[in-house]
Amino acid sequence: MSFEKINNVNVQDKHDRSCILIVNFDKKELLTIRNISSMLGMRDHIILNNINGDSVIRDILEDKLSGECNNGMKNKSIIFNNMPHNKINAFLDSLKKMKIMRPLTAMVTDTSIDWTLNNLIMNLEEERQAMKSGKTINHK
Template sequence: MTFKKINENEQQNIHDRSCMILVNFNSKELAAIKTVSGFAGIRDRIAVTSKNGNTKIKDILDGNMVDDNEDVWSEKAIIFNNIPTNRVTGFLDGLKKMKIRRPLTAMVTEVSIDWKLNTLIYNLKEERKAIAKGQFVDHK
């Protein structure tokens, strides 16, 4: 498997909803993200927590979430769906300018749309560790 920077990924229309899934942000952080995403032209935002970890990404996008996850984790993540690359880049640059620490980030793909949120976050954490060590990791 190879890694690509999020702003180098080709845009794929996996699901029609153009939005960001915001994972584990508090209300103050969500307000700052709302401001930055507005400047980037991203209006639709879905806030979830680790309680929603048993929900598939497709179900989150469809608004069918469950909150019965007992596996609590604190990682913050932003998952982009059907957002043009230039808007993603603008948003990430805006986070940097606002001095907001960059969370885990991902784009919804043909594979990850069927993953549970827990699985996606786990894989993002493993990718971050592998990249820091200059290694590669297989997704589970």
């Protein structure tokens, strides 16, 4: 597993769509997240939940959702696609100010674009646990 500062991540277009995938939030949190992101110019939102877990990220970005997953990950997650790092940092700072517990966050990469939503969230959760314990992991 490797970590990079978000400022150092290359945001070359993995997919042309500039959007945020917002996963497993309740209505109140969703409204707050959408308001924050819209104020920052991040207006394209894809709202997902655990029944979309079998959808591949590339397909989600192309509005081809699968809604038949019975064992989807239930972690709250925000996944950015083709967004500049300064907007992402401002968004995450705003979440903190609004006292929203930090969800799992990621940027779509050349690797993760071909993962299912479940696989991406599972890897994010493993990363979070590894960071807490000081261990390393290999992505699946």
